[in-house]
Amino acid sequence: MSRAIAKTGAVRALGAMSGTSLDGVDAAVVVTDGARIHGFGASSYREYSVAERSVLRAGLGKWTGPEVEAAAGVCDAAHAAALAGFEDVEIIGFHGQTLAHAPRLQGTLQVGDGAALAERLRKPVVWDFRSDDVSLGGEGAPLAPFFHFACAKYIGAERPLCFLNLGGVGNLTYVDPRFERPEDPGALLAFDTGPANAPVNDLVQERLGIPWDADGKVARSGKVETGALELFLAEPYFARMPPKSLDRNDFAEMVGLVNELSDADAAATLIAMCAASVAQGMEHCPEPPEAVLVTGGGRHNPVLMEMLRVSLDCAVKPVEDAGLDGDMLEAQAFAHLAVRVARGMATSCPGTTGVSACVGGGVVSVPGA
């Protein structure tokens, strides 16, 4: 195989992420040597059309068949369009679109053809980041934690802190920046906390025909139904020790728990479920963090942020307060991870995915190879 990038030194890497909320493709440049972040570059967002989103949605939860092929086609075309404008990058990290995730059963499926993308864009592409971790007994997710470790160093953190990503699903990374490397035992603990925005998105889509509850307007006037909240927290997933991960639709039936409630009460209760599952997850942190830095779309929801501030014992702030970009952190993560994969560095470890040993997961496709 021809070498994707030079063996050492910082490179301009482009990362692309299409997340579980199926809103669009985020793309962002990171200057990184795989260990340390040297700086951040341009970013862009390419929204899915309503038609594209429904093709992707039809593929959710499926492993093979025409719906999966159609979703892969949408994913490939959207990425080719979203990434074509970035010329001065040396390598691309292409996450693809997760359609199904059951690491201990069928595995994990991210559609998108990285080899074809490499030929099309004439750049090396790293893709299929999760399969090797799953083969070695890991959850295959979350993978952003190795990037969160680099972010903690970049912002000069000296004490443990958490990154909380609130997308369709929530995931938490505890980082102890007193360690030198992310794979050092104790440097990282990570897991999916529970459903984040996906249930409230599904609720308002079904009842009100809107894709999400912008600024928590529906939830704000609602009252939390504590009975439903208690039933939710009784799910065995929350008591399980991390690492652990979820599929987008693992808690889809939660919407059923709020069926009888008004729109406002139902939305408020689903948001309270997200905040409560984060609070429960925080109990797994080895030490209290000095802050929780929130990334992902959920940080734009003031009702959710208020509930988190009430439930957690430390400062809760958007990552922007630390000089990072919460809309692009996941895309940036896959840029950074691409460089690590190309250089044979680990991308997950027992503390992040439960994998048996550190693994650098991913396929490297070099154009014309």
Ligand SMILES: Nc1ncnc2c1ncn2[C@@H]1O[C@H](COP(=O)(O)OP(=O)(O)OP(=O)(O)O)[C@@H](O)[C@H]1O
């Ligand atoms: N202003 C806002 N008010 C309320 N909610 C918002 C707002 N902006 C975004 N969101 C929520 O954030 C979601 C998108 O979050 P994000 O882009 O982080 O998801 P994702 O990356 O697709 O998911 P994941 O991290 O699970 O893969 C939207 O679907 C919506 O529910």
Ligand SMILES: CC(=O)N[C@H]1[C@@H]2OC[C@@H](O2)[C@@H](O)[C@@H]1O[C@H](C)C(=O)O
């Ligand atoms: C299987 C999969 O795609 N999981 C996603 C999803 O979205 C959020 C959460 O669930 C996290 O585990 C992961 O994404 C982020 C980017 C990660 O791997 O860190």
